[in-house]
Each structure stands twice: as structure tokens, then as C-alpha cells.
Amino acid sequence: MEAIFEATLQVLSSDGLIRFNTTRVARRAGVSVGTLYQYFPNKQALLFAVLERHLVMLAEAIEKACDENRHAAVEMLAEAVVKAYLRVQMAQAELSPALYRISLELDARELTELATRRSAKAIATSLSTAGDGDFSDPRLVAETLTAALYGTVPAFCHRVLSEANGVEAQKQLTMMFQSYIRAQKAHVSQPE
Amino acid sequence: MEAIFEATLQVLSSDGLIRFNTTRVARRAGVSVGTLYQYFPNKQALLFAVLERHLVMLAEAIEKACDENRHAAVEMLAEAVVKAYLRVQMAQAELSPALYRISLELDARELTELATRRSAKAIATSLSTAGDGDFSDPRLVAETLTAALYGTVPAFCHRVLSEANGVEAQKQLTMMFQSYIRAQKAHVSQPE
Amino acid sequence: MEAIFEATLQVLSSDGLIRFNTTRVARRAGVSVGTLYQYFPNKQALLFAVLERHLVMLAEAIEKACDENRHAAVEMLAEAVVKAYLRVQMAQAELSPALYRISLELDARELTELATRRSAKAIATSLSTAGDGDFSDPRLVAETLTAALYGTVPAFCHRVLSEANGVEAQKQLTMMFQSYIRAQKAHVSQPE
Amino acid sequence: MEAIFEATLQVLSSDGLIRFNTTRVARRAGVSVGTLYQYFPNKQALLFAVLERHLVMLAEAIEKACDENRHAAVEMLAEAVVKAYLRVQMAQAELSPALYRISLELDARELTELATRRSAKAIATSLSTAGDGDFSDPRLVAETLTAALYGTVPAFCHRVLSEANGVEAQKQLTMMFQSYIRAQKAHVSQPE
DNA sequence: GATGAATGAGTGTTCATTCAT
DNA sequence: GATGAATGAACACTCATTCAT
Known part of the structure; x- marks a missing residue:
């Protein structure tokens, strides 16, 4: 087995x-x-098992990072989340193209939804309880970050990370997230 | 034909x-x-033709947006690029899952590389010539933005955009890009 | 084909x-x-095609026999029907076990129904128009005869006919049918 | 077991x-x-066991009916045999399609032969000792009746009996058998 | 005697590709 | 150039049977 x-x-x-x-x-x-x-029971089950494990690992890693930064500054949170996600993703780098194909099969949508929902929820919670956090819509911010994470990184994986400069990728992503979060906070004080 | x-x-x-x-x-x-x-000559060629056209359309849309904002403020550029990308992508929304699967076939890597390289180059150029631009590494910034675009948006497509709030997605993405670019500029003046 | x-x-x-x-x-x-x-389109279609042709041949043979004896004495009709059925059946004797198995598959029921219905209808019609016919329920008589034909003969086929005394089988069956029909006519005159 | x-x-x-x-x-x-x-020892043995039990039950029921009508009028015998056969058959109505399929497997021929031989023999004996019996070839008559029984009834089962008019079926069959037997007797007195 | 995990030949069906017309 | 019948390798999945424990 x-x-x-x-x-x-x-x-x-x-x-x-x-x-x-x-x-x-x-x-x-x-x-x-x-x-x-x-x-x-069938071929699909085999593929789903692999995909599920991967997605669960990602979601758990993000949840753990959020938990550990529940009351830290949002800058810390952003960095931790990005780092956690990348660590898992790069550990199975050679698997990821295949995993992405699986996840694009119609019936795998549920599985993916589950993982992203879990992640977004964890991030939203941490954003709400952050020491310096004060967002008008933490859920929207969290969903955007999750989409960016689950979406951007694979693109990085194939082009940039495979060229061994994953460290740089992590730095840039972290910075993008931090600045985005900072901008969102500014919005609250001075609404558009 | x-x-x-x-x-x-x-x-x-x-x-x-x-x-x-x-x-x-x-x-x-x-x-x-x-x-x-x-x-x-074969089935793959058929699929590649479709993928190629799509990628060329994306690349051209981004190049055009960059051209038109060559000397504008980087904020404007960010918005224009996001808008251009999304317009093309959403015009063939029902095609995109299939296109993504094609692009994940090993041999399609080249094709994707080409489009992202073109896009990254156009963005980098515009960042360099921007009225208020002053980046230590415009190419890195451009590559990050490209990865985020080509990667994040599809993730959005399946989950958020399909729920008809594509406008919000565009707003968030634009904000993320703008804040990231702004943060990059700050870096130059006050290096880490 | x-x-x-x-x-x-x-x-x-x-x-x-x-x-x-x-x-x-x-x-x-x-x-x-x-x-x-x-x-x-599939394996079943192959089997059905064979079964259908066989059943159609049987039904047509019986219909033809009935047509040709529409106004004859019922004794003649009985003999003609039995002879017609047996001629077709024995022409593909070595096929019949397989055909019978096919016909027992659930979905083949329709096909069989069709053939027996056609046969029963033809026999009922001929019984009604027979010179010496006068039945209270020609349909019931016809259905009984049909069941006896489509059912009995295969049993004969495996045991008796295969031993080359098909002629005797035909004689006995004809006699059984004739006497049954005769008995049915008697019923009409002197109802129970 | x-x-x-x-x-x-x-x-x-x-x-x-x-x-x-x-x-x-x-x-x-x-x-x-x-x-x-x-x-x-194998799957077939399992199926044969079921089929065998069914056939033995049929044969025994017929033998018993013959025994009990050894010296009765042939009319009584016919009715008893039909009734006995139908009672057993209908008791396991939902089994019979499957049983019929089994019996059509080549190697089950022996089993079926055995049951029909036993039945035919019992009927032949009873015809010979019948009070009013006087047949030139009781064995042939018995074999014909057996074939009609084992063959016709299943055909009835799927079409007519399932529609709850099993009683009518039994009446018709009995009549057919009685008239056939009567006709056979007539033959002896006035040979063709 | 009982178990049930393991086997692997066998089957229905699909589809990219070729080539004679 | 166009056609579409023919090909056959490839694959998912089943199930009767065995045998080590």
C-alpha cells in the first residue's frame, strides 16, 4: 500500500x-x-491521493505559520506564510507539474477548494488578530494572498526556482505580500 | 485550415x-x-497552435500596455498591465482550464517561456523609462510581476472570478502590484 | 461489415x-x-444483431405460414406454423444455444418480446379467419402456442433433434398443436 | 457449506x-x-450445485405426481404433472433466468439430460399403467410432454406468468397435454 | 481448517495515425 | 488535395484461483 x-x-x-x-x-x-x-478503486483515486496529500501538507504548513504568528506584526506573518508554502512546494518540486495537471481535472476542484479555503481562513484569522492589523476586509485580503500564493509560486517553480534562485523568489514574494498588506492597512485609515 | x-x-x-x-x-x-x-502534423501541433495564439495575445496585450505607458507613472503602468492581461484572459475564460493543461505538458514549456519572457522584457523596459522609476533591478521586479500575473490570475479565475466579482480581483491585483513596485522604489533610496 | x-x-x-x-x-x-x-458500437450490439436477425427470421417465417393458411383449416395452419418454425431453427441449430443465452440477458427481452408478439398476432389473426375456426379467445390460444413453440423447440433441439429425428419431433409437435386447437374449439360450443 | x-x-x-x-x-x-x-473446486461447481438441486426438485416432483396417478385416468395424470412442475418452478421464479443461463452452458447438458430422462421415464411408466392408457409408443409421448414442459414453461414464465395469470397458463398447458394425450390414444385404435 | 492478500491473464474500448482510392 | 476506412498499440479494470500464514 x-x-x-x-x-x-x-x-x-x-x-x-x-x-x-x-x-x-x-x-x-x-x-x-x-x-x-x-x-x-481506480486510477483517479491514485492521483487524488497524491494531490490530496500535497494540498493537505500545504494547508497545514500555512496554518502552522499563521498560528505561530497570530499576534505578531503582519510583516512577520507575510514572511512566515511565504516561507512555509515554499518549503513544502520545493520539497516536491519535480512533482508539481503533474500535481497541477491533476488539479485541473474537473473533479479535483473540491480538493483544491478545501486547501485554499483552509489557508485563506487561517490567514484571515491571523490578519484580524495581528498586533498591528486593522483591515476593513481581512477575508478579501486573505483570499487575494492565497490566490497569489497558490497561483504565483508554481509559475515561479518552472521558470525561476528551477534555476536555483529560489531564495530570491522568496524574498520578492515576501516583499510583494508585505507591501500589499501595508497598503491595505492604509486604506482603512483613509478610505477611498 | x-x-x-x-x-x-x-x-x-x-x-x-x-x-x-x-x-x-x-x-x-x-x-x-x-x-x-x-x-x-499531429494532435500536439493542434493544441500548441491554440496555446501559442493565446500566449501571443497575452504577450502582445502586455507589450501594448507597456508601450502606451512608457513614460507614465509606475502606478499607471501597473494598472494598465493588469487590466490588459485580464481583458484577454477573461475573453476566453472557458478555454483557460484546457489551455493550462496544455501548458503543463512538458514540451509546451518553450512556448510559455517565450510569452513570459516577452512580457517581462516589456515590463522591465517600461519600469526603466518610467517617469518616477528608479529600480536597482528592474528585470527582477518585472519577472516577479510577470510570474504573479501569469500565475495568480488563473487561480483567481477558477475561484473568485467565476463568482462574478472579477472587478474586485482586478482592483486587488492592481493594488498588490502598485504597492510592490512602490516598495521596490523605496529600496533603492534606502538599501537594506 | x-x-x-x-x-x-x-x-x-x-x-x-x-x-x-x-x-x-x-x-x-x-x-x-x-x-x-x-x-x-460495442460487444452487445454485435450479439443483438445476431439475435435480432434470428428472431426476425422466425417471426417472418411464422407470419408467412399464417398468411398462406389464412382461410385453411386450423389443422393445416398448425402444421404449417410448426414446420416453418422448425425449418428456420434447424438451419442454425449449432447457433441456438448461444442465441438462447443472449436472449436471457435482461436487455434482450424487448427483442424477444417483439418477435413473439408478432408471431402471436399472426397466429391469432389466422385462427380468427380460419375456415373452421370459432374460438372464444383466439389471442390466448395463439399466445399459448407461441410460448410452446419458442419454448419447447429449443428443448427438443438439444436432446431430440440433435439425434437426427427431427422429423418425429415435428410430427409430435404438430399433433400436440392440432389437438390443443381442436380442444379449444370444442370449448366454445360447450362452455365450461 | x-x-x-x-x-x-x-x-x-x-x-x-x-x-x-x-x-x-x-x-x-x-x-x-x-x-x-x-x-x-471452482465457480462452475457452485453453479452446477444450484442447477442440480433445482432439476432434482423438478424431477422428483414429477415422479411423485406420476406415482400418485399410476392407475388414474391419463387426464388426471396430465393435470397432476403440469401442476407439480409449475409449483416447483414458480417457487423459485426469480432464480429461473439465471438457472436457464447455467443450463445452456455446454457442460451442464448432462445434468439437464438426467432430469428430463428421469421425468420422461416416470411419465412413460404412468402412461403405460394408466387405467385408460393404450399407447403405441408411450416413450415418445412422454418425451414430447417432457420437452414441452421443460421448454414451454420458462417461456411462459417471462411473459405470461409474470403478469400474474399463472393460473390461466396452467389451465392452457393442462388442456394442451390432455388433448395431445387423447389424440395419441386415438392413433392406436385407428393407425394412420 | 480458515483466511484474504496477491496474482495476472483476459476483455472491452479508444484514438492517433496511415494510406489506398 | 481530400477522404475516411482501417489499423493496432495502449489502457483501465475484473475476477477465478492460489497459497503463505
């Missing part, structure tokens, strides 16, 4: 989603197709 | 990438498969 | 329904599986 | 022959597949 899951990751990483098929996974896992189907 | 291209778009929009196949495209185009293969 | 149909009959006859599969049919027909699927 | 047999019946009734498989039977019986295979 664990072997099958591991094989799924490997096949996904090395062969991509197109060449991904149950036979290959079974062979790589050193089991028969039949065995594979005893643990996963 | 044009009919085939049009049919490709239609099939992609209505049936999605999974149900996309040459037979269906040919039928929809009102030609035979054989004819289709006279104009496009 | 005709070759595929022919191959279907052959595979059904020689290998039976259990060993019947699309690959085998295609190979026997000298075509590829793909070609097979161009003419028949 | 008894549980397995019972489960076989249940699965056959509720899921039909197509969905019938050893795993399902074992689960329904509350045992493991391994255990199932300790009592029945």
Missing part, C-alpha cells in the same frame, strides 16, 4: 501524467495490477 | 482536453481527419 | 458465448478490432 | 449470472474465498 503510493509519486515525477498508467505504477511498486486495485 | 483551428477551440471549450480528439475536431470543422493531418 | 457479422456467427457457434469476445471476432473476420468497432 | 449454497442462491437471484462471482458469494455467505474453494 505504501509501496504503491510511493510508486505513484515516482511514476508521476519521472514519466509525467500522460505516461502515468496503472500498469506502470504496479510494476514500479513491485506488485500486480490486481493488488493495486485492492487498495485504490 | 482556419475552420480546423476554430473547431479546435470549440472542441476544447465544450468538451475539455480529455475528450479532445482529432476525429471530433475534424468532424466539427466539417473536414476529414486526413485533411486535418495535412495542415497539422 | 458482412464479414464481421459472419465471423460473429462463427465464433458464437464454435466457441460459445463465454469464449465470445471482440478480439476473436475481429481476428476471425480478418479485420482489426478498430474496424469492428466502426461498425458495431 | 450450507451457508455458501444459500449465498449462491441469493447472489444469483439478486445480481444475476453476469454479476455472479466467487468473491461476492463468499462475502454474502460470511466466509472467505478460501473457504468457499474448500467446498467447491
Whole structure:
């Protein structure tokens, strides 16, 4: 079972989603197709399992970062969230193209929704309780940041991060988030 | 030939990438498969053509926005770029999931690179010549903005924009970009 | 197309329904599986085609017999119907076990219904117009005869007819039908 | 063992022959597949057991009816035999389509032969010893009646009996048998 | 004796691509 | 150039049967 899951990751990483098929996974896992189907009802389930684990890891990392910065300055929060997200994402960098393809299959939408909702909620909460926070609409800010995170980073992954300058990416993203948050705070004092 | 291209778009929009196949495209185009293969060497070529057109449209829209704001304030530039990108993207909203899947196929990387490079270059140029611009590394800023654009927006597309508040999305994104750019300028005067 | 149909009959006859599969049919027909699927949308369609043709042949044979004996004595009619049914049935004797299995699949019920309904209707009509006919419920008599025909004969087929004494079977069946019909007429004159 | 047999019946009734498989039977019986295979060497054996029991029940019912009418009038015999057969058959009405499919598998021929032979023999004996019987070939008459019984009734089962007029079916069949037998007797006195 | 995880051959079906007409 | 019938490799999934525990 664990072997099958591991094989799924490997096949996904090395062969991509197109060449991904149950036979290959079974062979790589050193089991028969039949065995594979005893643990996963169908091919999609296999893919979803991988995607789900990834998304859960991301959401948990962000939640943890938010928890640990519940009363810190929003600048700290922004940095922590970006760092947490990137750490998880880069740990499975070679998986991410495949994961992104999976997540674009219609039925995976729910799964993704879940993760982003969790993340946005955690961020919104931390923004509300931040020492220096005072937002007119923390939920909107949190949703924007989440979209930027879950959306921007993969784009970075393929082009910039793969070229080994992930540190720089993290710095820029953090700065973008911090300045965006700072601007949002200003809005509150002097509404448009 | 044009009919085939049009049919490709239609099939992609209505049936999605999974149900996309040459037979269906040919039928929809009102030609035979054989004819289709006279104009496009294989299925991938068909998909690439669509993706390429989309990416070129994006790149051109951004280049035009940059051109028109070459000497304007960076705030104006940010807004114009975001607006330009979103206009194109939302014009073919129902196509974008399929396009994203295509772009995640390994061999499409080049195509995407090209568009983002063009966009980043245009933005970098405009940042350099901006009336109030004074960046230590305009290229890095431009690349970050490009990644955020090409990456964030699709994430928005599925979750937020579909809920008809695309206007808000545009406002938030513009604000994020503007504040980020402003923060970058500050950096120059008072280096870290 | 005709070759595929022919191959279907052959595979059904020689290998039976259990060993019947699309690959085998295609190979026997000298075509590829793909070609097979161009003419028949799926395996079931293949089987149904064979069953339908058989049932239509039976129904038509009975209808023709009824037509030709529309005003004859009921004794003649009974003999003609039995003879017509048996002629068709024995012409494809080696197919009939397989056909019977097909007809027992749930979705084939309609097909069978159609054939028996047609046959029953034809027989009922002829009974009504028969020179010496005078039945209280020709429809009931016709349905009973049809059931006996479509049901009894296969049982005969496997045990008796296969032992080459089909002639005797036909004689007995004809007698059974004639005496039953005669008894039904008696009923009318002297109701129970 | 008894549980397995019972489960076989249940699965056959509720899921039909197509969905019938050893795993399902074992689960329904509350045992493991391994255990199932300790009592029945293979899937076919399981099905044969069910079919055999059914056929034995039919044969025994007919034998009993014949025994009880050994010296009665042939009219009585006919009625008793039809009634006995139908009672058993309708008691497991929902099983009969599946049973019929099983019986059409080549290797089940023996089993069926056995039951019909027993039935035909019993009927032939009773015809010979009947008070008013005087047949030139009682065996032929008996075989014809048996074929009509085992063959016709199922046809009735699916179309007529299911519509709750089983009583009528029984009346018609009985009449058909009685008139056939009567006709056979006449033959002896006045040979063709 | 009982278990049930493991096996893997077998099957229906799809679809990119070719090529004779 | 156009056609579309033909191809056949590829794949998801099932299930009868075995055998180590």
C-alpha cells in the first residue's frame, strides 16, 4: 500500500501524467495490477491521493505559520506564510507539474477548494488578530494572498526556482505580500 | 485550415482536453481527419497552435500596455498591465482550464517561456523609462510581476472570478502590484 | 461489415458465448478490432444483431405460414406454423444455444418480446379467419402456442433433434398443436 | 457449506449470472474465498450445485405426481404433472433466468439430460399403467410432454406468468397435454 | 481448517495515425 | 488535395484461483 503510493509519486515525477498508467505504477511498486486495485478503486483515486496529500501538507504548513504568528506584526506573518508554502512546494518540486495537471481535472476542484479555503481562513484569522492589523476586509485580503500564493509560486517553480534562485523568489514574494498588506492597512485609515 | 483551428477551440471549450480528439475536431470543422493531418502534423501541433495564439495575445496585450505607458507613472503602468492581461484572459475564460493543461505538458514549456519572457522584457523596459522609476533591478521586479500575473490570475479565475466579482480581483491585483513596485522604489533610496 | 457479422456467427457457434469476445471476432473476420468497432458500437450490439436477425427470421417465417393458411383449416395452419418454425431453427441449430443465452440477458427481452408478439398476432389473426375456426379467445390460444413453440423447440433441439429425428419431433409437435386447437374449439360450443 | 449454497442462491437471484462471482458469494455467505474453494473446486461447481438441486426438485416432483396417478385416468395424470412442475418452478421464479443461463452452458447438458430422462421415464411408466392408457409408443409421448414442459414453461414464465395469470397458463398447458394425450390414444385404435 | 492478500491473464474500448482510392 | 476506412498499440479494470500464514 505504501509501496504503491510511493510508486505513484515516482511514476508521476519521472514519466509525467500522460505516461502515468496503472500498469506502470504496479510494476514500479513491485506488485500486480490486481493488488493495486485492492487498495485504490481506480486510477483517479491514485492521483487524488497524491494531490490530496500535497494540498493537505500545504494547508497545514500555512496554518502552522499563521498560528505561530497570530499576534505578531503582519510583516512577520507575510514572511512566515511565504516561507512555509515554499518549503513544502520545493520539497516536491519535480512533482508539481503533474500535481497541477491533476488539479485541473474537473473533479479535483473540491480538493483544491478545501486547501485554499483552509489557508485563506487561517490567514484571515491571523490578519484580524495581528498586533498591528486593522483591515476593513481581512477575508478579501486573505483570499487575494492565497490566490497569489497558490497561483504565483508554481509559475515561479518552472521558470525561476528551477534555476536555483529560489531564495530570491522568496524574498520578492515576501516583499510583494508585505507591501500589499501595508497598503491595505492604509486604506482603512483613509478610505477611498 | 482556419475552420480546423476554430473547431479546435470549440472542441476544447465544450468538451475539455480529455475528450479532445482529432476525429471530433475534424468532424466539427466539417473536414476529414486526413485533411486535418495535412495542415497539422499531429494532435500536439493542434493544441500548441491554440496555446501559442493565446500566449501571443497575452504577450502582445502586455507589450501594448507597456508601450502606451512608457513614460507614465509606475502606478499607471501597473494598472494598465493588469487590466490588459485580464481583458484577454477573461475573453476566453472557458478555454483557460484546457489551455493550462496544455501548458503543463512538458514540451509546451518553450512556448510559455517565450510569452513570459516577452512580457517581462516589456515590463522591465517600461519600469526603466518610467517617469518616477528608479529600480536597482528592474528585470527582477518585472519577472516577479510577470510570474504573479501569469500565475495568480488563473487561480483567481477558477475561484473568485467565476463568482462574478472579477472587478474586485482586478482592483486587488492592481493594488498588490502598485504597492510592490512602490516598495521596490523605496529600496533603492534606502538599501537594506 | 458482412464479414464481421459472419465471423460473429462463427465464433458464437464454435466457441460459445463465454469464449465470445471482440478480439476473436475481429481476428476471425480478418479485420482489426478498430474496424469492428466502426461498425458495431460495442460487444452487445454485435450479439443483438445476431439475435435480432434470428428472431426476425422466425417471426417472418411464422407470419408467412399464417398468411398462406389464412382461410385453411386450423389443422393445416398448425402444421404449417410448426414446420416453418422448425425449418428456420434447424438451419442454425449449432447457433441456438448461444442465441438462447443472449436472449436471457435482461436487455434482450424487448427483442424477444417483439418477435413473439408478432408471431402471436399472426397466429391469432389466422385462427380468427380460419375456415373452421370459432374460438372464444383466439389471442390466448395463439399466445399459448407461441410460448410452446419458442419454448419447447429449443428443448427438443438439444436432446431430440440433435439425434437426427427431427422429423418425429415435428410430427409430435404438430399433433400436440392440432389437438390443443381442436380442444379449444370444442370449448366454445360447450362452455365450461 | 450450507451457508455458501444459500449465498449462491441469493447472489444469483439478486445480481444475476453476469454479476455472479466467487468473491461476492463468499462475502454474502460470511466466509472467505478460501473457504468457499474448500467446498467447491471452482465457480462452475457452485453453479452446477444450484442447477442440480433445482432439476432434482423438478424431477422428483414429477415422479411423485406420476406415482400418485399410476392407475388414474391419463387426464388426471396430465393435470397432476403440469401442476407439480409449475409449483416447483414458480417457487423459485426469480432464480429461473439465471438457472436457464447455467443450463445452456455446454457442460451442464448432462445434468439437464438426467432430469428430463428421469421425468420422461416416470411419465412413460404412468402412461403405460394408466387405467385408460393404450399407447403405441408411450416413450415418445412422454418425451414430447417432457420437452414441452421443460421448454414451454420458462417461456411462459417471462411473459405470461409474470403478469400474474399463472393460473390461466396452467389451465392452457393442462388442456394442451390432455388433448395431445387423447389424440395419441386415438392413433392406436385407428393407425394412420 | 480458515483466511484474504496477491496474482495476472483476459476483455472491452479508444484514438492517433496511415494510406489506398 | 481530400477522404475516411482501417489499423493496432495502449489502457483501465475484473475476477477465478492460489497459497503463505
